[in-house]
Amino acid sequence: MPKNPTRRYIMVLDSRKCIDCKACVVACKAENRVPLGRFRNWINAEREGAFPRLRASFDPEQCHHCENPSCVRVCPTGASWQREDGIVMVREADCIGCKYCMVACPYGARFFNEETKVVDKCTFCAHRVDRGEVPACVETCPSRVRTFGDAADPKSPVHALLEGRRYRVLKPQTGNGPQLYYLL
Amino acid sequence: MDRRLFLQMVGAGGLAATSVACPRFLSKAKGGPEPPAPFGIPTSCELCPNKCSVLAMVEDGRVRKLNPNPENPKSRGMLCARGNAAIQQVYDPDRLKQPLIRAGARGEGKWRPVSWDEAFDYAAARLRVTRDKYGPEGTLWSSTEGFQEVFFKNLGMAFGSPNILRHPSLCLASVNLAYSVTFGTVPSFDLLNAKYVIMAGANRFESIITPDTMDLIGGVMERKAKFVYLDPRFTVTASKADEWYPIRPGTDMAFILAMIQVIISEERHDKVFVDQWTLGFEQLAEHVKGCTPEWAEGETGIPARDIRRIAREFADAGHRAVFYAGRRSSWYQNDFQMRRAQAILNAIVGNWDREGGMVPNRKVAKGEFLFLPWDDPKASRVDEIEKAFPLASAKDGAYLPLRENVLKGKPYPVKAWMIYKQDPLNAVPDQGKTLRMMEGMDFIGVVDIAMSDTAWYADVVFPESHYLERTDPIEVMPGIWPAAVLRQQVVKPIHDTRPCLEIAQGLAKRLGLSDYFDYTIDQWIEAEAKELPVENGLEYMKKHGVVAFSEPKYGTTRNAVYRFVTKSGKIELFSERLQEAGHDPLPAYAAPAQPPAGRYRMILGRKATMTHAALANLPWLHEHNPENDLWLNAGEAARLGIRTGDLVEVSSTAGTVRLKARATEEIRPDCVFMLHGFGKKSPWLRSVHNVGAADAVLLETAWDKVSGNAAMHETFVKVVKV
Numbered sequence: 001m002p003k004n005p006t007r008r009y010i011m012v013l014d015s016r017k018c019i020d021c022k023a024c025v026v027a028c029k030a031e032n033r034v035p036l037g038r039f040r041n042w043i044n045a046e047r048e049g050a051f052p053r054l055r056a057s058f059d060p061e062q063c064h065h066c067e068n069p070s071c072v073r074v075c076p077t078g079a080s081w082q083r084e085d086g087i088v089m090v091r092e093a094d095c096i097g098c099k100y101c102m103v104a105c106p107y108g109a110r111f112f113n114e115e116t117k118v119v120d121k122c123t124f125c126a127h128r129v130d131r132g133e134v135p136a137c138v139e140t141c142p143s144r145v146r147t148f149g150d151a152a153d154p155k156s157p158v159h160a161l162l163e164g165r166r167y168r169v170l171k172p173q174t175g176n177g178p179q180l181y182y183l184l
Numbered sequence: 185m186d187r188r189l190f191l192q193m194v195g196a197g198g199l200a201a202t203s204v205a206c207p208r209f210l211s212k213a214k215g216g217p218e219p220p221a222p223f224g225i226p227t228s229c230e231l232c233p234n235k236c237s238v239l240a241m242v243e244d245g246r247v248r249k250l251n252p253n254p255e256n257p258k259s260r261g262m263l264c265a266r267g268n269a270a271i272q273q274v275y276d277p278d279r280l281k282q283p284l285i286r287a288g289a290r291g292e293g294k295w296r297p298v299s300w301d302e303a304f305d306y307a308a309a310r311l312r313v314t315r316d317k318y319g320p321e322g323t324l325w326s327s328t329e330g331f332q333e334v335f336f337k338n339l340g341m342a343f344g345s346p347n348i349l350r351h352p353s354l355c356l357a358s359v360n361l362a363y364s365v366t367f368g369t370v371p372s373f374d375l376l377n378a379k380y381v382i383m384a385g386a387n388r389f390e391s392i393i394t395p396d397t398m399d400l401i402g403g404v405m406e407r408k409a410k411f412v413y414l415d416p417r418f419t420v421t422a423s424k425a426d427e428w429y430p431i432r433p434g435t436d437m438a439f440i441l442a443m444i445q446v447i448i449s450e451e452r453h454d455k456v457f458v459d460q461w462t463l464g465f466e467q468l469a470e471h472v473k474g475c476t477p478e479w480a481e482g483e484t485g486i487p488a489r490d491i492r493r494i495a496r497e498f499a500d501a502g503h504r505a506v507f508y509a510g511r512r513s514s515w516y517q518n519d520f521q522m523r524r525a526q527a528i529l530n531a532i533v534g535n536w537d538r539e540g541g542m543v544p545n546r547k548v549a550k551g552e553f554l555f556l557p558w559d560d561p562k563a564s565r566v567d568e569i570e571k572a573f574p575l576a577s578a579k580d581g582a583y584l585p586l587r588e589n590v591l592k593g594k595p596y597p598v599k600a601w602m603i604y605k606q607d608p609l610n611a612v613p614d615q616g617k618t619l620r621m622m623e624g625m626d627f628i629g630v631v632d633i634a635m636s637d638t639a640w641y642a643d644v645v646f647p648e649s650h651y652l653e654r655t656d657p658i659e660v661m662p663g664i665w666p667a668a669v670l671r672q673q674v675v676k677p678i679h680d681t682r683p684c685l686e687i688a689q690g691l692a693k694r695l696g697l698s699d700y701f702d703y704t705i706d707q708w709i710e711a712e713a714k715e716l717p718v719e720n721g722l723e724y725m726k727k728h729g730v731v732a733f734s735e736p737k738y739g740t741t742r743n744a745v746y747r748f749v750t751k752s753g754k755i756e757l758f759s760e761r762l763q764e765a766g767h768d769p770l771p772a773y774a775a776p777a778q779p780p781a782g783r784y785r786m787i788l789g790r791k792a793t794m795t796h797a798a799l800a801n802l803p804w805l806h807e808h809n810p811e812n813d814l815w816l817n818a819g820e821a822a823r824l825g826i827r828t829g830d831l832v833e834v835s836s837t838a839g840t841v842r843l844k845a846r847a848t849e850e851i852r853p854d855c856v857f858m859l860h861g862f863g864k865k866s867p868w869l870r871s872v873h874n875v876g877a878a879d880a881v882l883l884e885t886a887w888d889k890v891s892g893n894a895a896m897h898e899t900f901v902k903v904v905k906v
Contacts, residue, residue, distance in 0.1 A: 014405075016424075017405045019390070019401070019420050019424070020420055020792070021265055021389070022265040022792060022793050022805075023263065023265045023267075025265070026793075027263070029268075030268050030269075030271060030804070031249055036803055036807055047850070050849050051430070051817060051818070051819075051849040051850070051851075052428075052430050054422070054423075054428075056418070136249070136251075140251070140252055140262055140263045140268060141262060142260070142264050142397060142398055143397070143398060143401040143405075144402075
């Protein structure tokens with residue numbers, strides 16, 4: 001958890017509730033005009049076993065809006081940058097499409113947008129957050145997998161969830177400090 | 185009656201988790217008589233029958249985004265992938281943009297764009313010719329659920345045709361009839377508060393239904409209800425269940441009867457409830473005596489000790505245990521009786537009208553627009569439903585028996601077919617037969633938003649405005665959390681399209697039926713809004729899109745004077761009405777035919793992004809399912825030398841298709857499965873035209889004996905590598 005910022009947006013995911021329905025993916029497409037075949041968010045499906053002993057699990061993923069984002073560090077133009085509230089952004093005007101950030105991201109969360117000719121990825125719907133709304137994927141999710149909130153605000157529901165439940169983050173060893181929290 | 189609005193409920197929990205970063209939710213949480221109007225234009229989704237409430241964000245006359253409207257308790261403040269993709273229907277380049285008249289042979293694809301006047305004149309002339317030659321009963325009017333369906337149906341009735349054919353006999357007629365015969369009504373299931381849920385043949389996490397899908401997640405994941413699931417396929421629902429049994433298809437009734445047998449023989453039923461409210465318990469006890477778990481194990485393949493344990497656990501959860509009814513019940517020829525067994529199992533544990541049990545639906549009051557009535561049709565129905573299926577709903581008809589009769593020309597010829605919002609070539613089993621039926625028609629008119637396969641074979645195509653481009657009647661959504669919703673126009677039609685009411689009026693005018701359609705949509709909804717349980721109903725609906733009740737109300741029918749709407753006034757475990765109609769008064773099990781060697785039972789199902797054939801062409805949904813394939817158990821596939829990605833030929837007595845194979849562990853060895861919505865004939869559905877295969881080509885004609893509901897799991901297919 002981040003130390004002492006005034007605001008720090010994070011997402012808590014309860015993957016057990018994910019039914020792989022793709023509502024979040026389509027809502028993101030609609031909200032952010034993501035081109036066909038490209039995704040700002042996705043669902044990792046794992047299936048294993050032999051009939052009839054089978055298992056499947058679903059983990060939604062997107063940009064982790066890391067504490068120490070390697071994408072920002074490697075960007076030669078400063079196009080990849082981090083807001084004070086933790087949201088990692090790409091400034092379109094400054095992006096030269098060199099794709100260093102895509103290589104640097106341990107989560108494969110970035111893609112080159114052929115339509116805008118710049119690197120693209122999840123922004124936590126910063127434009128919605130700035131209006132006081134939640135990201136489109138969070139709002140639309142039928143099974144309420146996603147909780148978005150301010151980790152610096154003790155009243156935020158993300159706070160209560162992380163206090164009350166065990167959780168993990170993906171690839172903590174990279175040192176990036178990912179801010180998508182998966183409840184166990 | 186409790187008439188507080190849903191808004192209090194929003195404050196009480198439910199959506200609170202996501203509301204903190206979202207002031208417009210917070211402001212509503214305070215409650216009070218009228219909440220502030222939401223952002224966006226409220227309307228009601230049309231991508232499936234759930235009618236979820238939506239807020240449309242419009243910029244420069246274009247719908248930019250659809251967001252869930254949290255004011256509707258039934259849609260639980262969410263919008264699924266289908267609902268989110270609806271914008272793409274409006275701006276779909278494949279959409280129908282103006283009326284069309286066929287210029288070449290049927291199916292040849294030569295169309296002449298015409299004015300609305302010409303389309304109306306042409307269709308009305310052809311309908312008049314049919315009426316003069318064969319009488320009004322020579323016309324068939326078929327449609328699928330929709331808010332404007334009423335206008336289409338009314339046109340058929342005003343025209344004098346008895347042959348109004350709706351979708352239930354392809355979908356849920358048998359389950360509805362079974363619960364009606366037992367309880368006098370079709371209840372909802374309180375999955376949010378249930379403690380023990382058994383689901384069979386309802387893949388609720390992939391075929392999303394509100395609020396059941398959301399509540400099951402809430403009930404199972406948050407409140408730790410136990411969840412037992414039966415399905416020949418390992419679905420997402422199976423992956424979330426505590427126990428999944430790949431039951432032998434068609435044997436669910438054996439499982440249920442064995443549960444009843446255990447519960448009764450161990451006296452675990454709710455004796456007080458059974459004594460007071462049910463009829464025929466003694467006969468039932470006698471009827472299930474031989475239905476032991478050991479017997480059921482032989483039928484279902486589920487171990488007897490598990491059946492016995494599940495029966496005990498179910499009964500011990502008492503009124504918080506439910507055997508969920510599901511929705512689509514077009515499976516087997518004994519489907520009605522299987523659903524009856526379910527209903528009876530639910531009844532004997534006393535879960536009727538209790539929290540966490542089955543709850544009779546409540547409704548939000550709504551007014552009616554009074555229009556000029558027409559004469560009843562003189563002829564009887566061509567499907568002879570009153571004779572063949574006396575208990576079934578004559579106003580909905582029975583699709584497959586009807587098609588048989590029309591093909592034979594019995595009892596009279598039907599030569600014109602009007603179709604609204606329906607694609608019989610893909611929705612009805614045995615596409616070849618449906619095509620023959622179409623070929624036998626002198627005239628076919630289709631109202632749709634896209635060039636479906638059926639439209640492709642029509643004579644005239646009337647392009648309807650998209651749901652975001654029109655205002656529809658107010659619709660009541662009955663349930664535990666009942667609501668009334670308005671679907672109001674969000675943007676102007678972008679092409680030369682019209683709502684169904686105006687299409688009906690255009691035809692009515694030329695058929696001399698104008699008097700019956702002498703009103704506007706505004707007059708219609710004004711009359712409906714007058715009785716809504718809010719001040720200034722219409723204004724309220726336009727601002728909020730929905731009126732709903734806040735809290736469930738349990739137990740209204742559990743009082744001494746209540747009479748169930750059955751012959752005896754009680755819950756009929758034993759049904760005299762069925763006996764009189766020549767059917768088993770108690771559900772009698774007959775083992776289903778099993779596929780002969782070298783053949784597989786074809787089973788159907790859905791995916792969350794692809795529930796209806798109409799959705800397959802939407803790019804945002806299509807990109808998750810670019811092509812359908814044939815699921816085949818990996819062991820069987822290896823035996824046949826088939827690997828994932830190989831092209832296979834699948835054939836039944838109805839037809840043959842080719843598609844790619846998927847060798848998977850996630851299906852029983854005796855079944856195959858393919859997703860619905862592919863292999864379209866219409867080249868104007870570019871994403872799915874000739875991509876994959878259509879299940880309707882393979883499915884054979886079979887129906888449930890009591891309800892006439894299509895039986896779509898009775899087809900055995902042969903699979904060979906091409």
